[in-house]
Structures are given as structure tokens and as C-alpha cells.
Amino acid sequence: MSPRSAAALGITLSIVAAACGGSSGPLSPTAPETPAAPASASRVLQGQTASAADAASLAGVSVQLGTQQPTTSDANGYFRVETASAGASAIELTGAAVVERRTDVRLPVDGVVKFGLIPASFDLAAFNEMFRGSHERLQRWITAPSLVVLTTVMKFESSEASTAEATSGQIPSADVDAMIRDLTDGLATLTANTYTAFAQVTRESTAPGSRASTARNGQIVVARFRDLRTMTSSVGFGRWAEREDGVITGGAMFLDATYDGTSEKRKLRTHELGHALGYKHVTLRPSIMNPVLGYDVMDFDRQGAAIAFQRPPGNRAPDTDPSSSIHTLSDGGAVRWVSQIP
Numbered sequence: 001m002s003p004r005s006a007a008a009l010g011i012t013l014s015i016v017a018a019a020c021g022g023s024s025g026p027l028s029p030t031a032p033e034t035p036a037a038p039a040s041a042s043r044v045l046q047g048q049t050a051s052a053a054d055a056a057s058l059a060g061v062s063v064q065l066g067t068q069q070p071t072t073s074d075a076n077g078y079f080r081v082e083t084a085s086a087g088a089s090a091i092e093l094t095g096a097a098v099v100e101r102r103t104d105v106r107l108p109v110d111g112v113v114k115f116g117l118i119p120a121s122f123d124l125a126a127f128n129e130m131f132r133g134s135h136e137r138l139q140r141w142i143t144a145p146s147l148v149v150l151t152t153v154m155k156f157e158s159s160e161a162s163t164a165e166a167t168s169g170q171i172p173s174a175d176v177d178a179m180i181r182d183l184t185d186g187l188a189t190l191t192a193n194t195y196t197a198f199a200q201v202t203r204e205s206t207a208p209g210s211r212a213s214t215a216r217n218g219q220i221v222v223a224r225f226r227d228l229r230t231m232t233s234s235v236g237f238g239r240w241a242e243r244e245d246g247v248i249t250g251g252a253m254f255l256d257a258t259y260d261g262t263s264e265k266r267k268l269r270t271h272e273l274g275h276a277l278g279y280k281h282v283t284l285r286p287s288i289m290n291p292v293l294g295y296d297v298m299d300f301d302r303q304g305a306a307i308a309f310q311r312p313p314g315n316r317a318p319d320t321d322p323s324s325s326i327h328t329l330s331d332g333g334a335v336r337w338v339s340q341i342p
């Protein structure tokens, strides 16, 4: 394009702009008007307040986005807020029937954003024990773990060991299949169906006298141990690896070889799987994670898992997300394995 024709085009556009702007008020020579519809759409948040425990809608929750005037969710939990700012904004949801929630929303956002709130009637103290017991912040897996079943019965040496020596005993393959079924069911239950299957399932046999690692990144290792109960007075142990931001990156389950053959084995497996998922003991009420073995999965456990998996790791009591949760999960600090828990 030659300079001459560019100048001519400029003149033409000025005339068109003046013609359009003439009827709506003074014309700014430097800031061309932008279409009004997309700009205002990006500043509206449409949301719904619901129970994180059972997904029922919750009416009458006060919603404050940034420094805007608070609004209240309607009979079906819906609300609409307009804001002048795009990008991340703090949002606070409060009400007599819910635990006060603080999190961020990033605008613009399409559709209706569901805010799952903890009902005030939910046992938050027991939830804190189970899901925030390590460092007073939520910890959980953020991807489906893989499962490794050591199909050789191992020797129990110490509750701190990260490797184990194989005996000459093998677990019958039908027992391995049943164990994998129990653990897959347990994974779905204890993650509120966030993970309905392990990312991968591996059966691994170890030559007698050789050693196998029980601490592996991204995996949950499960094994039967000879004499675990007689040496420790427990029937099983579990442990996990966690990052500083609360992301769980590894897990291990140690099952007494004899007890894991009894009719109570599914509860033992589910309990130790809970530890491998990063959960601690619940002492305040009946729970699969109660240290007294015998309780099955309770409504509390299912609802607690549903609440936990609607929040990012690092969420703190009463219900506050880490302020930069959108950005920090890929750089969560050093990984450390915790001690085994019975």
C-alpha cells in the first residue's frame, strides 16, 4: 500500500466514525468505541450456591464479589453479580446454613458457576481431622493414582522401611483380582467418584530374597506382609507422600497377610487406602478412617470426600482456598513421605 492511499483511507474512516458517533454524543478522537455487548458480558458472574455434601441448592446465601455490594442467592440458589474488573476476584459466600467460604473467581466465565458450600450442620471438626490433619490444610491427589500390587508376600521389617524383602509365598491370582476390585471400589468412594479407576494397575512379582520399593512417585503400592500383626499389634499400615501445597504424590499400603484373608479384609483395605490417599484418623465419630477397625464407609466419609474434591489442596478451615490456587499447583515444593500410620 502506498503512503498516498493510506492517507486517503484514513480520511474515509474518520468520516465514517464521525457519522456513527454524531448521534450518541461527543466523539473522542483517540479512543474508538468498542462494541458494548462483549465488554459488559465479561463483567457478569452468574452463580448457584449448593451443598458440597449432596449438591442440593442452597437459598439465601450472601455473595460478595470483590468490593461490590453483596447480593443474596434466590430460592433456587441462583445469583448474578456485575463487576467492573476482569481477571481474578475474591469472592465470599456466607449465611447461617453454611460454613463461610472464601475463594477466587476468574472473569470472564461462561455459564453458571456452581459454588459447593459446606453445610453448617456438617461435622467440620471430624473433616479437619481426616482431610486437613497433617498441616491444617486440605491434602489430596489431583490426578488418578496408579496401583501396583506386589503379588509376592513380603517380610515385615519396620514400619519406617521404604523397601521390603520378598518371601517365597505368592498371593493366589484370584485373591489379587479381588483385592484390585476392593481397592477400585474404595478409590471411587473415597474420592467421591472423582477417580473411578486407577490410572494403571500393575501386578508385580518379586523373586524370594530380592527387595521391592514400597515408596514410588505417582503410585500406590499395596503388599501383604507376613507376621505384620505379631510384630506390631496392628493389622495394617498406610502412608503417603505429600508436597508442601497439600498435593499427594504417592501412597503405600501394608496389609497383614493373615488378616487380609479374613472376612474383614475389605474394611482393612479401604482404611489403609484412605491413608495412601493422604487421609488421617477420625477419632471424633464413626468413620472408615476411625483407628478402631470395624466401622464401614459412613455417610460422613462420602460427604467429606465430596467436599474435599470440590476444593483445591491447601484449602484451610473454615473454608478458605489458597489465594493463588489457580497458579501454584504445578510448583508445590518438596515431596516428603510421612511415617506409616496403623
Ligand SMILES: [Zn+2]
Pocket: 238, 271, 275, 281, 290, 291, 341, 342
Ligand atoms: Zn489407620
